[in-house]
Amino acid sequence: MFAPDFPAFRLLAARLRSAFAIAALALLVVSCGGSGSQPAAKADVTLLVYMMGTNLESEDGSATGNIDEMRSVAPSDRVNVVLATGAADKDGWRTVQRKRVRGQQVDVLDDLGNVDMGSAQTLQDFVSWGMKAYPAERTMLVLWDHGGGPNRGIGSDPFTHNSLSLDDIRSAIALATQAAGRKLALVGFDACLMGSVEVAQAMAPYADYMIGSQELEPGAGQDWAALLSHLTRSPTDSTAAFGRTIVDAFIAKQLKDDADAEATLSLIDLGRIDGVGAALADIAATLNGQLTADPVQTWLDIADARARAFLFGSVLLSAGPAELVDLGMFSWGSLRLADGQRERLTQALEQAVVHQKHTAAFSNLAGLTFYLPQRVAETSADTKTYTSLSFVSETQRAFIRQHSDIGTDNTRLPLPAVGIIDWHDGTPLAPTSVQAPLNAVNRALVAQDFAAVQNAAGWITALKPLTDGTVDQLVDPAFMQGWFRLDAAGTPVYFSALPDGMRFAVDSPENFLIPVTLRNDAPDDNVPADDPRRLQRGLLIVSDAAKPGVLRITGFLNALGNNDSAGVARPQGVPRQASVQPLWLARNKSNLGRWFPPPATDAVPFVPVIDKQQISRGTRDQLPSGTHARLGIVDVRGWISLDTASY
Structure with a gap:
């Protein structure tokens, strides 16, 4: 149950103009959790949680879900759980509130109004206030939201569009701990990609331990019920023991939700990071x-x-x-x-690295990036x-x-190039806009070999990578069980299916990304059917996680937006009514490989798609004769990616 709205009580007190009422109000605020001038009694542990809700809360309720996990644990006078919540476009989250969690009861201690949670000052104020108002033998801080690693920091306040850079986080914690005269016992990141040596170096002067994930974190986040249960049951346990529980419980939670989850978490001794x-x-x-x-x-x-x-x-x-x-x-x-x-x-x-765990999607990780x-x-x-x-x-x-x-020096390293190395039937194909002769290029510079399909106009309509085992079998139907395709009115439309990052050689289940233009076909009186605003360029996510060997569409990554994160793209669902058209590889004016829509002169249909739709895999025998080629891509700098020029 939430506490009453104290600003309203203050207004009532002012109207009554009663010294007694004002005094009573002050006592009430202090009794509700230490937001007054008198600190609470000293506890064993104070856990401060800085929760920037962003779209994780406004769209999925992930922050509220984690708070509910906290509420499931019976309260203890020896452990304080104090939150700062806000930065989400949702009722109860549009202002910054300080709260205390005491089992099922969540007390609203103060409402700070429209404060920027992407500001270092807001974080500093919260940590300083928390360490003073809720003194404890050990204070721990967790930053909750999207993460972007050492260069992109944490979160993005949807109202100010400000994020907390690593320098912001460091300076805020430095000033707060210096004012308190003591370090934090632990700094944890319930966020993506923060398990890096650089983040640990930033935190080392101001905390004893750090928790961080090398990988993207699922929206459900860490197991707050498990970690609060440990604190409540054994509040004098060492920080390292508590950190081990956080790591173990997080991985267990992800595997319980998804047996094929991709998750990592590490506990770092900051005293040894130097x-x-x-x-x-x-x-x-x-x-x-x-x-x-x-x-x-x-x-x-x-x-x-x-x-x-x-x-x-x-x-x-x-x-x-x-x-x-x-x-x-x-x-x-x-x-x-x-x-x-x-x-x-x-x-x-x-x-x-005191303790680190990861799911089976990874192997031999050191625990830090x-x-x-x-x-x-x-x-x-x-x-x-x-x-x-x-x-x-x-x-x-x-x-x-x-x-x-x-x-970035084009006079030293070769520009990216895409060209044909050899052909399936030994007959050269007609010159295309993407061909650049590679026969004279040092093969050591060919970063990746692909098999390709070209249409009559010479456009590359589909690509797939070749592994060492298939490099001499040009269009091997056993490799990835054939070509990726969708059917439009009985006519197969072939798509490029790229490996998900560098994982394609070791992943199980299979995960692929298909460069497409996605069109939202849902009726909309405000946006005509042929309006460019209905179009998004990005990557269709395909996986066989639900059933091995059966590929299904599982989401879409928009190339033009990062969905409120600190710089990491987040998948979204496929619209209820949607169609996709393959993006084709071509060289742009700078001779860089880019994925473009097909030219208007080519009648390439948009193919209807729905969420969880199965992707067919055609075989070599189903391809038009004479259209198989082996390509080499000289791309030592990784420049071949989605182009985001406006339509």
Whole structure:
């Protein structure tokens, strides 16, 4: 049950003009949880939760769901659970409120009005107030919302469109803890992509431990019932023991909701993170020297090593990937490092990562990521942010700066090119707008091999990647069980089905992304059927998670928006009535590979689609004769992605 509206009580008191009424009101506020001048009695633990609701709350009620999990645990006088909620376009969330959770009862302590939750000042005020009003042996802070890694921070207030950068979070916590004269016991991120070494370095002076996810976090978030049960049952347990519970319970919750969930979570000892930073800086110094001496070959060596590692937050969207790489999976052994450098990094990671878990979608993770861009043209803003992070070593920043400068220098590295290497029947196809001869190109620069289908006009209408096992079998019907297609009035329309990030070789279930133009066909009196506003360019998400071997549409990623997150694209559902048209690969005016709608002269239909619709897989025998080609893509910098030019 929520407490009464105290601003209304204050107004009533003013109207009565009664000193007694005012005094009574003051006593009432203090008794409701410490928002007055007198702090609450000292507890064992105070848990502060900064909940920026954004679209996670306004569309899905995820924040309310987590608060309900908190309410399911019987209250304890030894544990304070205090929230700051707001930043969602929904009743009860349009203003910032401070609340205390006491079992089923949630007390509204104060309503701050239209305050910007994307402001460092708001976060600082909350932490300072919480540490003073609810003193405890240990104070822990959790930041709840979308996350975007070290370069994009947390959240996006829908009313101000401001996010909390990593510098914002760091400065807010620094000032609050300095005023309190003590560190936080733990800083946790119930948010995506915040499990990076850079985030840990930012938090290290102000907290003992950190919780963060290397991967995107499902909207349901962490298991708040489990973590509050632990605190209530054993409030004097060590922070490390409590952190282990958070990690274990989170993974268990995700697997309970989805047996094929993709989730990670790590507990980091911030007192040991300097060792990881120092080892990484030492390696950066070596690589920086090699970049200076031999920029092209060193850059290509780094790109090859990076491609072998799992990448987090890297999707083919215009907003740009987060470009985060697991520190353990990165192929350090393929680089020319000095003796002992790799071993020192491994040892430092083992000491700093106290506990980490991940679902079966991942393997051999170290528990922390680091920033290493490859799509440097699209992530220049991130690189600029990164090189300004004062808590990251200058050596590391200098390495990223030089790596980016070389990556964007077209006089050093080859421009992306798409071209035919060979043909299925040995007969060259007619020249097309996307062909560039690759026979003379060093094959070491061909980043990926694809099989392709072209239509009569020479457009590439479908692509699929070839693995090592199928590279010599041009259009192998066994690979991915044939070509992806949708049927329009009995006529197959073939689509490019791209692997979901770098996972296609190891994923089970299969996950693919289909570049399309999606048209909303639902009747709308305000938007005519042929209005361009009905069109969205993006990626249709396809997976066989529900039934192995049966591919179904499971969502859509809009290329033009990030859905209120701090920079990470979020899937959305397919409209109730919708059609899609394949995007085709072509070179733009800058000779970069981009996905475009087909030209108006080509009669390519929009194919009706619905959520959970099955995707057919045609075979080689079903393809028109003479249209099979093997392509090479020279794209060492990852420039082939969705183009977001307006229609």
